[in-house]
Amino acid sequence: xxxxxxxxxxxxxxxxxxxxxxxxxxxxxxxxxxxxxxxxxxxxxxxxxxxxxxxxxxxxxxxxxxxxxxxxxxxxxxxxxxxxxxxxxxxxxxxxxxxxxxxxxxxxxxxxxxxxxxxxxxxxxxxxxxxxxxxxxxxxxxxxxxxxxxxxxxxxxxxxxxxxxxxxxxxxxxxxxxxxxxxxxxxxxxxxxxxxxxxxxxxxxxxxxxxxxxxxxxxxxxxxxxxxxxxxxxxxxxxxxxxxxxxxxxxxxxxxxxxxxxxxxxxxxxxxxxxxxxxxxxxxxxxxxxxxxxxxxxxxxxxxxxxxxxxxxxxxxxxxxxxxxxxxxxxxxxxxxxxxxxxxxxxxxxxxxxxxxxxxxxxxxxxxxxxxxxxxxxxxxxxxxxxxxxxxxxxxxxxxxxxxxxxxxxx
Numbered sequence: 001x002x003x004x005x006x007x008x009x010x011x012x013x014x015x016x017x018x019x020x021x022x023x024x025x026x027x028x029x030x031x032x033x034x035x036x037x038x039x040x041x042x043x044x045x046x047x048x049x050x051x052x053x054x055x056x057x058x059x060x061x062x063x064x065x066x067x068x069x070x071x072x073x074x075x076x077x078x079x080x081x082x083x084x085x086x087x088x089x090x091x092x093x094x095x096x097x098x099x100x101x102x103x104x105x106x107x108x109x110x111x112x113x114x115x116x117x118x119x120x121x122x123x124x125x126x127x128x129x130x131x132x133x134x135x136x137x138x139x140x141x142x143x144x145x146x147x148x149x150x151x152x153x154x155x156x157x158x159x160x161x162x163x164x165x166x167x168x169x170x171x172x173x174x175x176x177x178x179x180x181x182x183x184x185x186x187x188x189x190x191x192x193x194x195x196x197x198x199x200x201x202x203x204x205x206x207x208x209x210x211x212x213x214x215x216x217x218x219x220x221x222x223x224x225x226x227x228x229x230x231x232x233x234x235x236x237x238x239x240x241x242x243x244x245x246x247x248x249x250x251x252x253x254x255x256x257x258x259x260x261x262x263x264x265x266x267x268x269x270x271x272x273x274x275x276x277x278x279x280x281x282x283x284x285x286x287x288x289x290x291x292x293x294x295x296x297x298x299x300x301x302x303x304x305x306x307x308x309x310x311x312x313x314x315x316x317x318x319x320x321x322x323x324x325x326x327x328x329x330x331x332x333x334x335x336x337x338x339x340x341x342x343x344x345x346x347x348x349x350x351x352x353x354x355x356x357x358x359x360x361x362x363x364x365x366x367x368x369x370x371x372x373x374x375x376x377x378x379x380x381x382x383x384x385x386x387x388x389x390x391x392x393x394x395x396x397x398x399x400x401x402x403x404x405x406x407x408x409x410x411x
Contacts, residue, residue, distance in 0.1 A: 009077040010375030011059060012188070013171070015214030015237060017041050018058040020066040021364070021372045022074060023357065031376055033359035037065025046214035046233060047082030047188070049170040056177035063180065076181045078375040079171060080188040081128060082215060085164035088229035090133070091116045094155045104137065104146045104154055112156035126168060129161040129187055133225035144224055159226040161187050184379060189217035189229060191374030196328050196352030197221065204322035209308060210370065211329035213237045218308055222320045230311065234304045236331035239297055246296040247288060253278040257293065258334070264301040265336030266294040301337060305344040324348035330368035
């Protein structure tokens with residue numbers, strides 16, 4: 001493996017922070033993190049680029065910080081995609097096998113997956129992922145790897161994820177502004193799942209709840225495949241805004257109070273405990289009961305988990321969640337969140353931190369880095385890549401941009 005092939009990078013463009021991580025593939029097929037950089041997120045709202053110039057500056061600051069730590073430069077990065085524009089749906093594709101004595105080949109599998117995403121799509125939307133759930137060979141169901149089997153008919157059950165075309169274009173332009181290229185565009189909860197879920201959990205059934213700053217991403221796995229995905233427009237920033245309004249303090253102070261003293265379950269807070277709340281402007285600092293803070297936080301977190309639970313109940317997914325629920329993302333460490341989730345979902349709940357990489361465990365071992373670590377791991381973990389964005393016609397601009405940069409370097 002060449003030295004440049006060993007390097008892999010990821011960019012998580014979140015509502016509150018932009019995180020860039022650089023990794024190096026090891027001889028044992030693992031990845032060692034060699035650089036991490038973060039920057040306050042500007043120009044992004046609920047996971048979507050709303051100001052390309054400001055977002056580009058945030059990305060550049062995070063990437064340069066990671067590169068300085070690693071002592072290397074990298075141009076191509078895997079980038080996460082998030083936002084309420086994301087849609088997921090289940091589909092299926094059926095193809096015939098030439099003859100009964102013909103082994104099913106990788107080309108046949110790809111044909112079945114492509115057939116599964118061959119449906120009418122509005123012009124303003126684009127397929128982001130085609131994720132295999134299971135394969136059916138003739139009448140035999142529950143097959144995870146059909147290659148090498150014999151049959152006359154191959155059916156692929158797939159989960160197709162689509163995104164708003166303009167949102168993907170804006171991400172591409174944001175990186176192009178700072179002379180970076182996209183390796184793969186990856187749905188953020190899919191990346192997080194790659195980092196925090198085990199294969200056993202995916203097999204027996206699990207729901208990932210990734211609580212970000214602007215949105216919460218949900219993904220349900222069963223039999224090793226993605227069964228459902230969705231996005232809810234409530235995240236950690238919603239909790240912070242409630243605290244700022246309820247305690248009449250600034251957003252920055254509210255965020256610090258949430259992290260240090262916040263609790264999502266009032267029953268876990270001592271009635272006599274007090275906290276200091278900074279005033280706004282020239283108002284003095286004052287003392288309030290911590291139970292008041294918890295009384296502000298609990299309804300918002302309850303609303304979030306209840307919305308998810310209602311959808312799971314409607315879809316009748318609850319019985320298949322043998323491994324329960326895994327919370328991740330920065331707000332998953334909010335005190336009482338796991339206990340409240342267990343009450344509402346009525347299944348076991350754990351908090352998931354990134355797994356599968358080496359280096360800087362004190363940094364990347366935090367749930368807030370789950371998406372960034374998952375983006376590093378995704379290329380190696382995914383067996384089938386049908387991401388059309390990499391080869392779509394929008395990317396005709398890249399050779400021209402590379403030529404333009406080469407010319408500029410001599411001027």
